[in-house]
Amino acid sequence: MPAAGLKTIIALSFVLAVGFLLVILSCALFKVYYPLLVVGTYIIAPIPNWICSRCANPDDFVESSGAAVLDLGRFFTGFFVVMGMALPIVLAHADLIRVEAMIMSIVGGLLIYGTIISFSMFFHEEQEF
Amino acid sequence: MEEDRLWKFSKPEWLNSVWARNTGVYSAGALFAVAFYVMLDSAVWSGSSRNASDVHVKFVDWLPLIFSSLGMLIINSVEKQRLSADSFSYSGSGVAWKARVVLFLGFAALAGGMAGGVTVFVLKFVVPGVQMPALSMGIENVVSNALVGLSSVVLWVSQNMEDEYSYNLSL
Numbered sequence: 001m002p003a004a005g006l007k008t009i010i011a012l013s014f015v016l017a018v019g020f021l022l023v024i025l026s027c028a029l030f031k032v033y034y035p036l037l038v039v040g041t042y043i044i045a046p047i048p049n050w051i052c053s054r055c056a057n058p059d060d061f062v063e064s065s066g067a068a069v070l071d072l073g074r075f076f077t078g079f080f081v082v083m084g085m086a087l088p089i090v091l092a093h094a095d096l097i098r099v100e101a102m103i104m105s106i107v108g109g110l111l112i113y114g115t116i117i118s119f120s121m122f123f124h125e126e127q128e129f
Numbered sequence: 130m131e132e133d134r135l136w137k138f139s140k141p142e143w144l145n146s147v148w149a150r151n152t153g154v155y156s157a158g159a160l161f162a163v164a165f166y167v168m169l170d171s172a173v174w175s176g177s178s179r180n181a182s183d184v185h186v187k188f189v190d191w192l193p194l195i196f197s198s199l200g201m202l203i204i205n206s207v208e209k210q211r212l213s214a215d216s217f218s219y220s221g222s223g224v225a226w227k228a229r230v231v232l233f234l235g236f237a238a239l240a241g242g243m244a245g246g247v248t249v250f251v252l253k254f255v256v257p258g259v260q261m262p263a264l265s266m267g268i269e270n271v272v273s274n275a276l277v278g279l280s281s282v283v284l285w286v287s288q289n290m291e292d293e294y295s296y297n298l299s300l
Contacts (some may be wrong), residue, residue, distance in 0.1 A: 078158025
C-alpha cells in the first residue's frame, strides 16, 4: 500500500463531494427526496464489519465461533452494499423516482462507498494484524 | 490428505485462500440482498400507480420467502464439523444425529419455500391468466426464492472452504 499523503486526502474528499453532489442533485432536480436513503445505506454498510471484528478474536482457530461472527458481519456488509444499489432500482421501477435520478443516485452512492472503503484501507492499515 | 481423495480433479489452490472465502461470504450476502429486493420490488410495484390490474401482493406472497430465509438461517447455523463426527469419543452422544435432523429441517424449509414460490406463481398468476406487467410479480417471487437457495449454497461452500483453511493452518 503506498503511503497515504496529502494528495490522497484531497482526491478522496473530492470524490466524496462529487458523490454527495450526484445524490443531492438526483433528489433536488426532481423534488423527490427518496434517493437520500442511499447515503444512509452506504454509511451503515461498514458498521457490521466493525462490530463483528470487535466481537471476534480472529487468531482463534481452534474454536471456529469467532470466524462465524466475522462471517456474519461480512454477510450483512454485502447485504447493505447491494441494498444501496437495489433501492433506487426498486423506487424507479415503482415510478416513485425518475430513471435519471436512479442512475445519478447509484453512481453517487458507489462513489461515496468507494471513498469510505479506500479511506479505511489507507488509514487503518495498522489494525490488520 | 491426497490419498483419500475421491474425485479425479482436485480443488484448485486459490480456493483455499482467505480471499476466496471472504469473497464467498460477501457475495452470499449480496445474493440474499438481491433476493430480498426482488421480492420487495414486486410488493412496491403492486402498490404503485403502474399496477393497473386487480392482482396485489399480500402476505401470502411473502410466506415462501420467509420460509426460504428461515431454512437458510437453520442450515448455516449448524456446525458443519459435527456432521462427520460420528464416534462417541469425539462428539458426545448423538451430536451428528441431531445435526442431521436439524439440517434436514433446514433443507425442508428451503425446498418448501421454493415450492411455495412456484405454487403462488401458478395458483395466483398462471391459472387466472394474468397478463404480462402484473405477471412479473409472480416471476419475481420464484426468482427471489431461487436466489435465496443460491445464496445459501454459496455461504455453505465458502464456510467449508474456511474449515479447510483453518485445518491447513493448524498443521
